[in-house]
Amino acid sequence: MSYKLPAFRHPDLPVNDLGYTRADYEGSISTLCAGCGHDSINGAIVRACHELSLEPHKIAKLSGIGCSSKAPTYFLGKSHGFNSVHGRMPSVATGAAMANRDLMYLGVSGDGDTASIGMGQFAHVVRRNLNMVYIVMNNGCYGLTKGQDSATADEGSASKKGDPNLFGAIDLPGLALQLGATFVARSFSGDKDQLVPLIKAAMSHRGFALIDVISPCVTFNNNPGSTKSYEFVREHAEATGTMDFVPMRDEITTRYQAGSMHEVTLHDGSVLHLHKMSDTHDPFDRGSAIHAVEQSRAKGEILTGLVYMNKDSTELHEVLQTSQRPLNALDESDLCPGSKMLDNINASLR
């Protein structure tokens, strides 16, 4: 039994700056259900990484437990990955990021993994502003255990089993904003045009970047009555705006209509072009973002796109003032104070 993708590729696949084709960013064949939203997100990750010309081996993929957490096998096959413990991916990511600040940390989680069992760790990784991208593949149900409602299922929403959910949903972008997240976005697995630039922007953000991606579960939660079905999300998604992401290496050639465009330069020199849809929502103002999330909820809409971004955020390594050289690259000469120092300590203990 092998899950490896066939090696054959079209000879004319476009290559990026590193000479890699998109195939170089793919993983094993997905074993998720046909039509699963998660696979679209995997595709968006592959596309974003390819277009950003990231070195695959400089990305570490981390996940918890669940359908979503299996997903990292299906993209970035040249990257190390870590399928950890249910709800505990943030702590593993924190430790990993502390060990080597030079890699990019891509966390993949689900709604059960994040909003229930992992709520504590999620809250604290946001609070610490760990430099990572945190994608929630949010389908409102527990897929691997056959469709129980999760904490992000809307009140009254009914999964395939038919019983309406009795409890209100935890809104992850709203929660992350309250906790002080410095990059908050929501998207839909069926909207790659929106999702790909969001992933790129999140990857260029210095600090914690949450993308909550509504990702319908075709097997257990894609029925009429569910608010996480393809049909419902398509009908109720309300974008904050459209956006393009220009990596720092690229020359900006596209011309945008003056007035509707917001141009933001990120810390690494990348540029985000944001075409705002709403006059009232300013995604660079936290208060405005919190208001927008609340407004959309009240209207029964699903707010998608960039919700909030603080491009000058201070990430954990800066807070802790850790060495610019990765901690895992330090050796005895950097770390061990030597016998003389110990003699002094002994002398002070007599």
Place this chain on the structure above:
Amino acid sequence: MKPIQSVNDFVIKFANVNGTGSASANNLFAKALFRMGLPVSPKNIFPSNIQGLPTWYEVRVSEKGYLGRRGGVDIMLSVNPQSMAQDIQELESGGYFIYDSTKPLDLRLIRNDVSIIGLPLTRICNEQYKDPRQRQLFKNVIYVGALAALLNMDFKVLTECVSDQFKGKEKLILPNIHALELGYQYAKESFDCPIGISVRTADKVGDKILLDGNTALGLGAIYGGATVVAWYPITPSTSVVDAFEKYAKRMRIDPGTGRHNYAIVQAEDELSAIGMVLGASWNGARAFTATSGPGVSLMSEFLGLAYFAEIPTVLYNVQRAGPSTGMPTRTQQSDVLSCAYASHGDTKQVLLFPSTPKECFDFGAQSFDLAERLQTPIILMTDLDLGMNDNMSSPLAWDDTTRYDRGKVLSAEDLDGLEKYGRYLDVDGDAICYRTYPGTHPEKGAFFTRGTSRDEYAVYTEKGEEYEKNMHRLMAKWETIKEYVPRPEIVSCGKDIDTAVLYYGTSEESSREALAYLAEDGIDLDAMRVRSFPFNKEVEDFIDQHERVFVIEQNRDAQLRTLLMAEFELGPDKLKSVLCFDGTPISARNIRKQILLHMPGHNVTPLHPEKVASGAGE
């Protein structure tokens, strides 16, 4: 009544109220005796509370160098009315009861077989000081001054200790010395000094140091190259990380950039703390966490993942009496089983049992080499007694030629020369496979870390054969581990004897002393101190060589004995238990008494009554 007469050999206990500043005065007393060349072992017996509850400080002074608890109290210094009735009962017959005589002693408390010495501490303070806080703090210093006279301590050494203690806060030195003098003068004038118990300068400590095990562990982690520390506050382990941070600030900040060659993250709970350790270790940093029993319970799921995914993990467990709402400030060795088999599925974890601060330092540093070499969790099992009390110890030592053993890790060049990389492939036949760090090579060496649903190449599979094969390899690795972990220390009595004792960790000192008592009783026993799990061959051989082995430990369920029985498939008759689990360190007298119960011809009636305390003293 014959008052105890003794020079350089006694037990004194201070009964205080916590939060009144008694700790530093009591430390001063112990340190001064240490500097007079006397082996001391001070032990804090304190409540889980910040202010107002009874707390005790017991100091063993033994020119012979016995550092464990002896049992019994010769001098009780009682300044806590709450516990006075209990405290006076604890004294040995012939002992000395020293109390604050500002208020007359309750006549019902008086025992006519002890000497009673009143020091009007409150009155002296009220006369000398206006500030209530000063009245309270100096009361403690005054009784230390009085003890100096009563016990014939070297007053100069005491004042030097004060000067050292307040280095950097010089204006506190003179007032403290003044307070010492107040006590000294009062005692000199009021009593016939010294009393029956006294001290004299000796030369019995050599180059030894006085240090708590937790500080030694923190230093061990610094020297061992730990860079990532993740932890959650829990008594009695908190001071491990405090010490790491203290020394890291001194020795791990790059002088050029001011940047830190370490990262300490106070986690939201123990699950997160151990998760961070796994993440950091997986990514090639040396990382550790420190916790105690309840924390280990929370870390248990991750410990299983670390075992199966073979991720180096260092965990310092400073054991205490269980459970969470148990006795967090009392000592025990009661996590042996929960750590040895921590987690779900078939798991076995490596344990180290240090018994001195020196060994905390050595094992603390060595844990990282072991974890990386063996690619598995290393759980260092210390306890509150060793961790939070100053213990007399050999000085810490470091060989500057030491190179960290980073274990089997492939570099980019290694990978270039490799046809196919298998993370869980046993290439060398020692069942330890090769790791790669993330980011090493653009094309080779990447894999997806998960528990067991994978083959030798880390490719996903749920095949039973693959699972079994992996589990067999982990057992083979367990055999390899036995070659690496610290070997036991065996002390033969030099005679052909079929009975032995076996102990570990902080039971060592009391066991050593108990063996000396038993030898005086005509009972010679071989002894072995176990220093690690899995048990090495020497442990097995030692047990094989004896008909009967007493296993001395500080828990109810004879946890190490259970482990020995399970691992060596021994019947219940061979190993006998000697146990103490009241939350205080096991005493030599207690061990002797329990062993004697099993000895033919020795019934419970003591042969040397002068060595046996009243029940409370054991």
